[in-house]
Amino acid sequence: MPYEPKLIEEKWQHAWADAKVAEVDVNAPGEKFYMLNMFPYPSGDLHVGHGRNYILGDALYRYFRMQGKAALNPMGWDAFGLPAENAAIKRGIHPRQWTVSNIEREKKQFLRWGILYDWSKELASCDPGYYRWNQWLFLKLYERGLAYRAKAPVNWCPSDQTVLANEQVVDGRCERCSTVVVQRDLEQWFLKITDYADRLDAGLDTLEHWPEKVKLMQRNWIGRSVGADVEFTVDALGKAIRIFTTRPDTIFGATFMVLAPEHPDVVTLLTDHPDRAEIEQWIAGVRNQSNLERQEAGKEGRFTGKTATNPFTNEPIPIWLGNFVLMQYGTGAIMAVPGHDQRDFEFAKQYDLPIRIVVRSSYADAPSAADLTEAFAVKDESAVAVDSGLISELPTPQAIDRIIEEIERLGIGKKMVRYRLRDWLISRQRYWGTPIPMIYCERDGIVPVPESQLPVELPLDVPFTGREGNPLAKDERFVNTTCPRCGGAARRETDTMDTFVDSSWYYARFISAHDDTRIVDTALANRWLPVDQYIGGIEHAILHLLYARFICRTLYDMGLVSFEEPFTRLFNQGMITKEGYRDAEVGTWVAIADVKWVDGNPVHKDTGKALLAETSKMSKSHFNVVPPDELIDRYGADTERVYTLFIAPPEKEAAWSDDGVVGAYRFLGRVWHMGEQILAMSGGGVGRGAVVTRKTHQTIEAVTRRFDRFEFNTAISGLMELSNAIGEALSSGDVDAATLRDSYTTLLKLLHPFAPHITEELWMMLGNEGFILTSPWPKADPALMVEDVVTIVVQVNGKLRGQVEVPNPPEKDVVLAAVRANEKVRQWIAGKELVKEVYVPGKLVNIVVKG
RNA sequence: GGGAAAGUGGCGGAAUUGGUAGACGCGCAGGUCUCAGAAGCCUGUUACUUCACUGUAGUGGGGGUUCGAUUCCCCCCUUUCCCACCA
Numbered sequence: 001m002p003y004e005p006k007l008i009e010e011k012w013q014h015a016w017a018d019a020k021v022a023e024v025d026v027n028a029p030g031e032k033f034y035m036l037n038m039f040p041y042p043s044g045d046l047h048v049g050h051g052r053n054y055i056l057g058d059a060l061y062r063y064f065r066m067q068g069k070a071a072l073n074p075m076g077w078d079a080f081g082l083p084a085e086n087a088a089i090k091r092g093i094h095p096r097q098w099t100v101s102n103i104e105r106e107k108k109q110f111l112r113w114g115i116l117y118d119w120s121k122e123l124a125s126c127d128p129g130y131y132r133w134n135q136w137l138f139l140k141l142y143e144r145g146l147a148y149r150a151k152a153p154v155n156w157c158p159s160d161q162t163v164l165a166n167e168q169v170v171d172g173r174c175e176r177c178s179t180v181v182v183q184r185d186l187e188q189w190f191l192k193i194t195d196y197a198d199r200l201d202a203g204l205d206t207l208e209h210w211p212e213k214v215k216l217m218q219r220n221w222i223g224r225s226v227g228a229d230v231e232f233t234v235d236a237l238g239k240a241i242r243i244f245t246t247r248p249d250t251i252f253g254a255t256f257m258v259l260a261p262e263h264p265d266v267v268t269l270l271t272d273h274p275d276r277a278e279i280e281q282w283i284a285g286v287r288n289q290s291n292l293e294r295q296e297a298g299k300e301g302r303f304t305g306k307t308a309t310n311p312f313t314n315e316p317i318p319i320w321l322g323n324f325v326l327m328q329y330g331t332g333a334i335m336a337v338p339g340h341d342q343r344d345f346e347f348a349k350q351y352d353l354p355i356r357i358v359v360r361s362s363y364a365d366a367p368s369a370a371d372l373t374e375a376f377a378v379k380d381e382s383a384v385a386v387d388s389g390l391i392s393e394l395p396t397p398q399a400i401d402r403i404i405e406e407i408e409r410l411g412i413g414k415k416m417v418r419y420r421l422r423d424w425l426i427s428r429q430r431y432w433g434t435p436i437p438m439i440y441c442e443r444d445g446i447v448p449v450p451e452s453q454l455p456v457e458l459p460l461d462v463p464f465t466g467r468e469g470n471p472l473a474k475d476e477r478f479v480n481t482t483c484p485r486c487g488g489a490a491r492r493e494t495d496t497m498d499t500f501v502d503s504s505w506y507y508a509r510f511i512s513a514h515d516d517t518r519i520v521d522t523a524l525a526n527r528w529l530p531v532d533q534y535i536g537g538i539e540h541a542i543l544h545l546l547y548a549r550f551i552c553r554t555l556y557d558m559g560l561v562s563f564e565e566p567f568t569r570l571f572n573q574g575m576i577t578k579e580g581y582r583d584a585e586v587g588t589w590v591a592i593a594d595v596k597w598v599d600g601n602p603v604h605k606d607t608g609k610a611l612l613a614e615t616s617k618m619s620k621s622h623f624n625v626v627p628p629d630e631l632i633d634r635y636g637a638d639t640e641r642v643y644t645l646f647i648a649p650p651e652k653e654a655a656w657s658d659d660g661v662v663g664a665y666r667f668l669g670r671v672w673h674m675g676e677q678i679l680a681m682s683g684g685g686v687g688r689g690a691v692v693t694r695k696t697h698q699t700i701e702a703v704t705r706r707f708d709r710f711e712f713n714t715a716i717s718g719l720m721e722l723s724n725a726i727g728e729a730l731s732s733g734d735v736d737a738a739t740l741r742d743s744y745t746t747l748l749k750l751l752h753p754f755a756p757h758i759t760e761e762l763w764m765m766l767g768n769e770g771f772i773l774t775s776p777w778p779k780a781d782p783a784l785m786v787e788d789v790v791t792i793v794v795q796v797n798g799k800l801r802g803q804v805e806v807p808n809p810p811e812k813d814v815v816l817a818a819v820r821a822n823e824k825v826r827q828w829i830a831g832k833e834l835v836k837e838v839y840v841p842g843k844l845v846n847i848v849v850k851g
Numbered sequence: 852g853g854g855a856a857a858g859u860g861g862c863g864g865a866a867u868u869g870g871u872a873g874a875c876g877c878g879c880a881g882g883u884c885u886c887a888g889a890a891g892c893c894u895g896u897u898a899c900u901u902c903a904c905u906g907u908a909g910u911g912g913g914g915g916u917u918c919g920a921u922u923c924c925c926c927c928c929u930u931u932c933c934c935a936c937c938a
Contacts, residue, residue, distance in 0.1 A: 213855065213933085220854075220934060227938080245938060258938095295852095295936055322936095329937040336938090342852080343936055420937050541933085646876070648863065653931090660863070663876045669891085705867085714865065717875035724875090793871050798919040800871055838918050844870055848918050 003672035005636020009757040013111055021773060022061075022073060022116040026511060026524050030070030034528050035061050036507055036567075038536030038544070039076045043083060044102035046109045048626045048640065048656060049576035049618045055641045056573055056650055056712065057535050058115040062753040063707050066777040072528065074510040075110070075117040077103050079126035080499045085432045089466035095432040096460060099126055109628065114637050114756050121513045125502035130509065131434040132455030133519040134501055137551070139437060139448050140558060146192045149446065152425055156184040161468045163429035183288070188427035189436055189495060193550045197222055197419040199564070200549055209569035211651075214541040221542050223420025228404050230413035232257060232308040232335065234319065237268055241308060241319075244330030244418055247340065247379065248407060249399035252388040253358035254335035257308050257319045258301065258347065260327040261286045269304040269319065279321070286323045294323050299347045310335075311412050312389060322347060330418055338375065345375040358388045359396065424547065426498040431462065431471045433496030441483035441490040450484050456492070470494055503544055504551040507531050507566060519560065526562045534567040541572065571710060574648070578656040580624035581611040591623045615655050626656055638755035639665045645712040645754055667720055668758055670727060671751070675762040677730055678737070678744050687734035693784055695725045696743040700780035703750045716754060722747050741766070746778045793844035794819050796828045810842050819845045 016022070037057040040050070057073065064071040077099075084095035103124065110117065123130050141147040155164040159179035163186075173180055193200075201222045204215045227246035234241050243257065259266060261283040270276050279302045286294065300323045307316035324343055325334055338348035338355040348355050359376060360366035362384050367376075376383075383396040390406060391399040407413045427436065435456045437449035449456055459478045462471040472478055473494040483490040505519075511528045512521035536544075545567070552566040581590045581602050594605045602611040618625045631640050643664035648654035699722040706715035726743055729735040745766065752759040752772050763772035790810045794802045802825050804818040816837065819825055825847070832849035839845050 216855070217933065223934095223937065225937075243938085247938080299936085324936045324938095326937065334938050341938070343938075346936095418937085538932090643876095646863090652857095652864095655863070657863070657877070660877050666891085667876085713863090714875080717865075720875055791871090795870085795919075798870095798917095803871080836918070838870095840870060840919095844919090846870080846918050 001676065003669045003758070005638060005668075005757065006633075008761045009112075009114065009632075009637055012757045012760045013114060015760075016116060016771070016773070017111070019771070020120075021771065022118045023120050024070065024072045024118050026072075026528060028070065031068070032528055032532075033064050033069040033071045034530075034532045035064065035071060035073045036510075036531045036534050037073075037075070038534070038540060039078050039503070039506060040106065041078045041081055041083070042099055042102040042106050044098075044105050045620075045625075046106055046628065047618050048628055048631065048644065051113060051628055051640065052576055052644050052650070052654075053535065053537070053573050054110065054115050055113060055644050058113070058756075059641070059645060059712065059753040060533065060535075060707070061116060062756060062773060063777070065773060066749070066752070066775065068776065072510075073117055074121040074513075075119070076121075076123040076506060076510065076513075077125065078499060078503050078506075079103065079124040080131075080433045080496075080502055082430065082432070085430060085464065086466075088432075088464040092464075094460065095464075096126065099124075112632055112637060113628070114641070121510045123506065123509055123513045125434075125499070125506065126432070128455045128457050129514075129516065130506075131458075131502070133505075133509070134434040134497060135437040135449070135454050135456060136451060136519055137505065137554075138497070138501075139451060139454075141191060141554060142438075142448055144554075144557075146195065146554065148190055148192065149187055150190055151185045152188050152190075153183040154186050154188070154429070155181045157181055163469070186427075186429075188425055189438075189493075191424040191426055191550075193424045193547070194419060194421055196550050196553055197224065197421050198417070199553055200421075200546065201419075203549065203553075203565055206565060207570075210567075211570060211572060214538070214545065214570060214572065217541045218546055221421065221546065224417060225419075226415070226417050228407055228413055229331065229416045230311065230335065230407055232311060232317075234265075234269075234306065234308045236306040237265060240412075241265060241333050242331045242413070243333045243335045244416060245335055247337065247400070248403045249385055249388070249391060249394075249396055250337040250340045250358055251310065251312050251335065251403065252385075253337045253339045253356040254310050254313075254317065255338060255348070255354040255356055256317045256336045258322040258325050258334050258336050258344075259304075259319065260325040260332040261321050261323065262327040263321075263325075263332045266304070266321060269306050273305050275302075283321070289323075297323060299324055299343070299350050301347060301351060303351075311407075311410065318353070320347075320351070320353075328422065329420065339369060339372065340375050340377055342375045342377060345372070356387075358386060359383050360386050362395070424498075424500075424550075426501055427495040428498055429470045429473075429494075430496050431458070431464070433499060434458075434502065435472070436493045436495050436497055438493040439481060439483060439490045440493065441486060441488060443488055444483055444485045444490075447483055447485050447490070453484070458496075470496075472496070500543060500547050501551075504547040505555065507534075507548070508552075508555070508561065520555070522560055522562075525560075529561065530563050530565060531567045533569045533571065535571045535573065537575070538572040545570070571651070573650050574653040575617055576644075576647075576654050576656050577615045578618055578624040578626060579613050579615050580622040581613055583609060584612045585609075589622045618656075626658075631661065635661060635665045636668075636757070638668055638758050641756075642668065642716060642754050646716040647713070649713055650710055667723065668755055671723055671747070671755075672758060672762070674723070674727060674730060674744065675748075675765060678740055679765060681730075681737045681740065683737060688729055688732060689735050689739040690788070692725060692729045692735055692739060692743050694787070695722055696746050697780045697782075697784040699750065700746060700778045701785065704777070704780070707753075712754070715750075719747065719751050719754075722750075748772060749775065749778050790842055792819070792842075794822065794825050795844060795846040796825065797848055798846060801825060801828045812839055812841070815839065815845060819847070 035057060037054055061071055061073040079099050084099050087093050087098045088095045125131060138147055157164050157179055164181060201224050204219055207215060225246050227244060228248040229242055229244050231240035231242050270279060282302055301320045304319045306319050308319050310317050336344040338344040339357045340359055355369040355372060357366045357369050362382050366386050379396045381395050385391045385394050385399045391402050394402060404415050435458055437456045439447045439449060441447050459475050462475050464471055479491050481490055481492050508520045508525055508529060511524045515521055548566050553564050555561045556564050581595050582588060583590060590604060590611055595602050596605040602613055603609060604611060616622055628640060639661060643661045646664060699718050702718045703715045729740060748759045748762055760772050787808050789805045790808045792804050792806060792815050794804060802822055804822055806814050806818055829847060829849050835848040835850050837845060837847050
């Protein structure tokens with residue numbers, strides 16, 4: 001019988017589902033292992049690149065299962081979001097309907113891949129039973145002062161009269177109507193993640209099993225820096241301006257001050273300036289620029305005409321406005337030390353401001369300020385302060401400590417830790433999201449919706465035009481309500497929550513997905529959480545994972561869970577890319593159907609124009625998406641699974657090759673035919689049994705180790721080697737049936753996580769009871785892995801010159817005697833002076849000769 | 852501008868601690884089967900040299916440590932990713 005995946009895959013998919021093999025009773029005993037793939041946004045089109053993520057998770061799940069763990073592998077849907085609303089606007093389908101039908105499609109796809117999830121715990125963030133707890137969480141955060149309202153700019157399309165998400169702004173214009181987008185200040189809701197900046201930063205040190213790369217990205221995003229706030233008196237204001245610096249030791253070299261153009265004191269400073277109108281115009285221009293535009297514009301500034309007093313030199317220093325000083329960081333004002341900060345240096349050169357040297361390398365004299373071509377910004381022990389009063393000649397680290405002491409003693413400032421991290425803006429002027437449970441009353445102001453009134457449900461019958469703002473705001477039945485406090489007429493908040501709120505705690509909800517009385521069941525959560533293995537794309541390295549870590553800490557502070565870090569181990573799989581073809585001149589992508597090959601080069605079928613082959617992320621617009629359906633119809637899901645994990649190390653980007661798939665299919669075909677032969681076989685010789693058994697046990701050891709290290713590609717190559725070894729033994733006829741059958745059964749078990757259907761079928765064909773999935777993972781017997789003879793490599797002056805075989809374990813005297821007796825080695829060293837013999841136990845002998 | 856990762860055959864990639872570089876697979880070549888093709892199976896496949904045995908070179912480039920370096924150290928080049936005027 002030929003290997004026909006079609007005939008067996010669906011059968012086993014139903015068998016596993018019917019037996020509910022993946023359903024976990026959370027109260028049952030056993031060693032828990034919580035696996036989790038990041039829940040997907042149901043866009044409806046899963047391609048083989050998405051498949052990599054879930055197939056990898058499923059292989060691990062099956063492995064842990066066979067290792068005897070009580071493994072939990074749930075799945076849900078990150079179901080709120082903009083694309084659903086766009087579909088409603090463009091195609092007139094309700095976001096809910098669009099989302100639900102996509103979920104159905106994706107669920108079928110998971111099934112076809114042979115992926116086992118515990119569907120009894122399924123959740124969708126657009127379900128009121130889920131998002132009511134988003135609202136509950138928001139109310140708790142509000143109670144604790146962690147949710148607040150403030151003005152913040154949004155992208156506003158003046159033509160469509162609506163707020164745009166960043167993704168909807170293309171080159172500064174509205175994605176839909178190409179109108180130039182403007183910034184508009186709106187009152188919006190924030191979560192105070194900055195209160196947790198220090199804990200989020202410190203917690204990174206405890207995450208031993210997270211990729212260093214992700215931790216570093218988070219650390220940079222939080223951006224902790226230690227320095228000092230210092231006040232500089234400004235006579236014109238009759239008060240001081242506060243600056244933040246990480247280099248208070250350079251304060252003797254602060255020769256001017258720079259304020260952000262948005263700094264609140266700017267208006268007062270400019271009141272009597274002769275060129276006030278011009279400067280205000282300049283400020284308005286800078287304010288309208290994005291950060292990127294500001295940077296491209298180069299360093300620009302204006303002199304306010306006023307001075308501040310440097311508290312250490314007591315000199316008046318000019319106060320400038322500068323486009324490179326950001327209002328959002330620190331105090332929006334800096335002391336400029338052009339000798340020791342590159343930005344300040346460039347600004348000083350631009351406007352011819354004085355430069356003073358107050359730090360030098362401890363290996364060299366200080367250069368003269370006039371000779372300086374760039375700022376000297378070294379700040380370790382190898383730098384010392386000069387011309388700096390009380391800290392002169394102190395190495396920089398000590399100078400910093402000493403000057404901060406002095407600043408604090410003088411009462412003009414203090415040591416300060418600041419973060420780059422900003423508060424989390426969660427308001428979205430969108431329909432398809434969790435309504436923020438707040439009410440505005442003329443009399444009582446902002447009033448939270450009482451818990452008993454949750455969920456605040458999203459009305460379903462609203463019109464979608466894509467114009468004139470949020471559809472929710474136009475639904476009078478939703479907006480008009482009564483004040484929970486005074487009972488008078490009031491209006492509801494119509495902003496919905498950022499979908500990152502939904503995904504910041506969903507992992508905890510799976511454990512008690514249907515509990516209508518509380519957000520999490522604390523006792524069960526503490527048993528099953530944190531997640532033991534979290535799997536997802538690197539694109540979530542910063543926002544999702546940081547928000548999840550933040551919300552987890554707030555749950556911890558409320559006493560709802562007993563842990564602060566939600567994910568013990570994190571794995572980021574790489575993307576799958578594929579070659580696409582584009583017109584080199586115009587730059588547009590060409591559909592595969594329009595590509596013709598001439599002498600191995602792609603050209604356009606109609607125009608004959610040469611095309612450029614380019615490998616990129618799969619996307620419809622690049623015509624390089626590989627849909628799993630055709631692939632599975634032709635080769636089966638097992639082939640896709642094996643190929644996907646074999647193609648490259650899982651954390652790396654991998655290029656899809658249609659040809660390569662065939663290799664995986666052939667491999668499975670060979671395993672299949674071997675199974676039929678072994679089933680029919682009896683008798684056989686005994687000559688090579690030990691060789692096959694040894695290879696089998698070596699493979700058990702290797703595959704197990706590689707699973708633990710996520711080295712799926714080499715685990716599969718190891719299984720191919722074992723299969724080749726069994727195949728050779730089979731055709732040699734020199735191995736007995738029982739030995740071959742044992743090795744083959746082991747191969748099936750080791751292969752099961754990668755190719756579940758075919759192995760399950762063969763397991764049954766060989767007459768075994770139950771599922772191979774629930775059979776135990778094989779154990780390697782070290783005694784059976786040991787070789788009878790050892791091959792010792794012989795080198796002369798480090799070059800391979802022969803090999804000798806000695807009985808295992810190899811003894812030094814025996815090995816050296818064998819080497820000396822080796823004819824070829826004797827030729828190589830003949831007539832030369834022996835310098836030494838190096839013996840690496842069990843591996844090699846290197847003979848060093850001279851002449 | 853700052854930070855991180857990585858450079859190995861025609862291609863994807865392999866090489867526990869420094870110890871036979873190129874496992875495994877694709878592709879390619881030859882063979883087998885076939886009226887023919889597809890699929891399968893067998894053999895070969897780093898380059899140069901040789902009919903062959905063999906030999907020489909070889910893991911981005913240059914240097915170092917070592918009996919021995921893809922692996923460790925220093926310098927340089929290239930690519931990719933992330934953050935981007937964060938004081």
